[in-house]
Amino acid sequence: MAPSTSSLVPLARGALQASSRSFSSSAARRVLVESASAPEGVARTDNNLTLEQRLLQRGIVDSLQNLGSTQHRASATTFRPHKTRTPPSKDALLSALLAAGAHLGHAHAAWHPSTKSFVHGIRHGQSIIDLEVTVSALRRAANVVRAVVERDGIVLFVGGKTRTETTRAAIRRAAEALGSNGFAVPEQWLPGTLTNASVLLPRVSASAAPKEGGRPPLPDLVVLTSPLVHPHALRECALTHTPTIGLVDTDADPRIVTYPIPANDESERTAELVLALLGEAGKQGREERMRKRERAEKIDRARRARVEDRRRARGQESETEEGM
Amino acid sequence: MASLRPLLRRGVIPCTLTPLHLRPLSTAPSFVPPPSAISAPTAPRPTPKPASPYYYTARPSLSSALSNLSSLLTRSQRALGQALALPAHKLPVTPPPTALRWVPQADLAARLDGHLRLGPYKALTGMLTELAKLLPLARAAGHATADIVAEIEAALDEYSPPGGHERVLPQRKPVQFDLYGRSYTVGRRKTSSARVWMIPTKPSSPSPSSSSSSASSSSSSDLPTTTEVLVNARPIAEVFPRASDREAILYPLRIAGQLGAFHVFALVRGGGVSGQAAAIAHAIAKGLVGHIDQKQELGPDEGVKRVLKKAGVLLRDPRMVERKKTGLAKARKRYTWVKR
Secondary structure: OOOOHHHHHHHHHHHHHHOOOOOOHHHHHHHHHHHOOOOOOOOOOHHHOOHHHHHHHHHHHHHHOOOOOOOOHHHHHOOOHHHHOOOOHHHHHHHHHHHHOOOEEEEHHHOOHHHHHHEEEEEOOEEEEOHHHHHHHHHHHHHHHHHHHHOOOOEEEEOOOOOOHHHHHHHHHHHHHOHHHEEEEOOOOOOOOOOOHHHHOOOOOOOOOOOOOOOOOOOOEEEEOOHHHOHHHHHHHHHOOOOEEEEEOOOOOHHHOOEEEEOOOOOHHHHHHHHHHHHHHHHHHHHHHHHHHHHHHHHHHHHHHHHHHHHHHHHHHHHHHHHO | OOOOHHHHHOOOOOOOOOOHHHOOOOOOOOOOOOHHHHHOOOOOOOOOOOOOOOHHHOOHHHHHHHHHHHHHHHHHHHHHHHHHOOOHHHOOOOOOOOOOOOOOHHHHHHHOOOOOOHHHHHHHHHHHHHHHHHHHHHHHOOHHHHHHHHHHHHHHHHOOOOOOOOOOOOOOOOOEEOOOOOEEEEEEEOOEEEEEEEEEOOOOOOOOOOOOOOOOOOOOOOOOOOOOEEEOOEEHHHHOOOHHHHHHHHHHHHHOOOOOOEEEEEEEEOOOHHHHHHHHHHHHHHHHHHHHHHHHOOOOOOHHHHHHHHHOOOOOOOOOOOOOOOOOOOOOOOOOOOOO
């Protein structure tokens, strides 16, 4: 529903006057509602606007959002070419982790001394995690996930019943990104899943005999977003020699998982960021495995074609010999 | 963690004490495999991979059902928010008028992994109810949400019982009228039951008058009409000498403002005096609802029903005489306690 230009001009002028680059929807709402015929004294919220007014407001915001100057006092006078380039990838990850609040540890009173190596400092009684360590730990975890998926391994993402629906959705998405190699336990972990698998888990293929290997396959790697919530899962992974990746906070011993990632375990955004990264790494591993398989198949096909050609050539020679 | 420390001490969990940032990123030996080995595919898995991504939950069907419903819910909220230009939490969702019905827990358990606890069942039905709340909004939003409407309807049909997922509340049986316009209702109290016929006293038409203690009505439309009550073909003052019983009978007419609007003929049997009076009052209240609310097709909260329900005369008083128990003198009375 396109608004008429005549009604847009005064609104646009007012909108531009309100703010330059940072055209927030609240500014637009203020501008629109002032010109709208709302009675005095009534609270001006979304509920009082009609659908047409709301759509008009959204149209204005969408069309005008990218207008306006990006100049500010510091940049108006000097041109800095090095600032126009995109920042290197390490800084991008660091700033994303910082924005997600991954550096915020638990209260220093609840500090586990084994976390000393990655606690950057204490601020207002709260431990701050050194994100440089987090970045290198994340890279290592991503390498592990990629390598496991490349060898057609099973990666299991474990959530927790205390997690919100958005984090559970992120766990499902990460498992989905890994395709047939990705598995998820978004809700509660059933104790005995790994150690009592023959009882709890169904048979994978009905035809496989129990002796040969009809027993349920165990995961090759387990990723836990909040290891402290799953002591059963950690114990079972240790007993079945399954490597684990987990987000450890400053109140947890980092030795409980094989590849700890020091980060805030209570932040939803951190968990989702880490899951997205590991999902991406798994996807790369899958692609690498497919590429290797295709290459091997291509070599195999070429070899078979050569053998066929040689056989045909030998057959023709024998024919000509007989003919002669 | 206290529970994991013994495992660490016993060496069950591998313990690496070197700080993370001082450890080399790659702990592999400095062996460089030949290019053929790098590009070669790895050996196939000894065991096949499970088919369902929720295999390790031990309830794969339930987990995938929950996952599908939650993703559908999120997508529907987003699509509706886009169509109505509102955030998801501000959508004008109205709760359904009656509680919705879904497939029973036992049947759903049989359909899914063979067992289903109450918590996951409630989570599933909660999501279905949320989707049912969004459905009318999605339908009204137009062609932009047409595919979402189809998806939601398919999901609701999958979990609906045979009669549909909307509950139909049991309707009260309508009051019967005969060809003369008389209502016939039954009222009960304790062991008394009263059968009551009520007819409106129209000023124009002559009312069926008979010898009664109350003043007979005038046929002129200017003068107010009087309710005449006959009980077992005898006047009310003869059957109920006590004023409180007579007041109880006329109370429904009084509070509905219908004193003088109806004549009442009652046949009552069983019980005692006040029980019979209350039974007649119950039947009169039901008759009033039939004459006034039913004829005008008013809702349950409108008309005289509202007033009568609030006064409690529409309710059949369930109190009955309690039985005597062994070891007690009466239903509740105990014998005198003796120390020795």
